Amino acid sequence: MTFDMGVLLETQRLLLRPFEEGDAADVLAASHDPEILRWMPWAPAQTAETALAWCVTHAHADPTLGVNFAVVAGDRFAGTVGLGRTDWADGRVEVGYWIAPWARRKGYAVEATRAAAAYAFEKGLHRVELLAAVGNLASQGVAAKAGFTREGVLREAMVIPAGRVDAVLFSLLESELT
Template sequence: MTSTFPDISINTERLMLRPFEEADAPELAAMMSDELSIAWTSAPLPYTRREAYDWITRRAPAERTEGRGIVLAVTEYLTHRLVGSVHLMNTDWRVSSTEIGYVVGPWARGEGYAAEAVQAVAQWLFRDQKFERLELRTAAGNTASQQVAQKVGCVSEGVLRNALIVRSRTEDGGWTDIRTDLIVWGLLPEDIEEAPYHHRRPADV
């Protein structure tokens, strides 16, 4: 039997992390069409509203039901505005380990939302799901993502040389794929500082 994550929402002081809804498609498409999102993720290019809708209604839910991970929309608690996304993936249930990825929309950067969301997910993962390891991988040139990893307490565990393909602008304004090194970060339960958060299942709403 395949293990799966529960269908949950996680709240912090400023954020609500919840499953994506169909109404999020326009903001998700805008977020994934941003220059930094294009450069540092493997999202389809161009990222259309149709692509966003397919991710929200089909592919993201399958991540959870098939046991690979879970995808959560990151929204501001007071305004309900979509500000980012957190994705647990490559989950290994036998060793209680998973990998986390995150994206923040250009309209919400500089607020510390990525670190707050990652910390909340990590605490939930360790405390409630009894996981023993959370892994984070960042491109060598993605300093913003590396700062998030450091802020939440991740330990740099090494470099995978030439292990990642990212996108770079070309002289004519297009995009081209280039290879780069990949930094591997690890987070264990004892590495993370406790911060207030709570989670609920849909039935608790």
């Protein structure tokens, strides 16, 4: 099994598309945001070169393992959503996301997460998991609003710039995506 290369997903307000070279400046700018610096382990070391490498190479890695989408609202880069840690045999995948500061509190993360989950189910996966740091209440709110069920806390299961932290595990089953 594999995800499709070059796939486009559309929601009511968003386009989820493959990353492009032109997204690098927006990725770099977002990496300087205090909230992204707080939660994303890659952000403190982000440079123009690493942002470009992400957009043209790493975001398009092995489609058997995952897929990453640039989230576009109107004609503006709003963030990213991706599916990774895919286990085709067990039918599960993990979804992750971040949203640029200007695009927060508009429901874009919820909308993009649900679209990515729907795509995972279309590809035959049974379960979409989402991990959020215990202290990241905004991300936990996205999970809840997207219809995910909180299952429990995984001890020291996530690395953020400050170190290892506990993570809340959420999941969504295909039958729950309405």
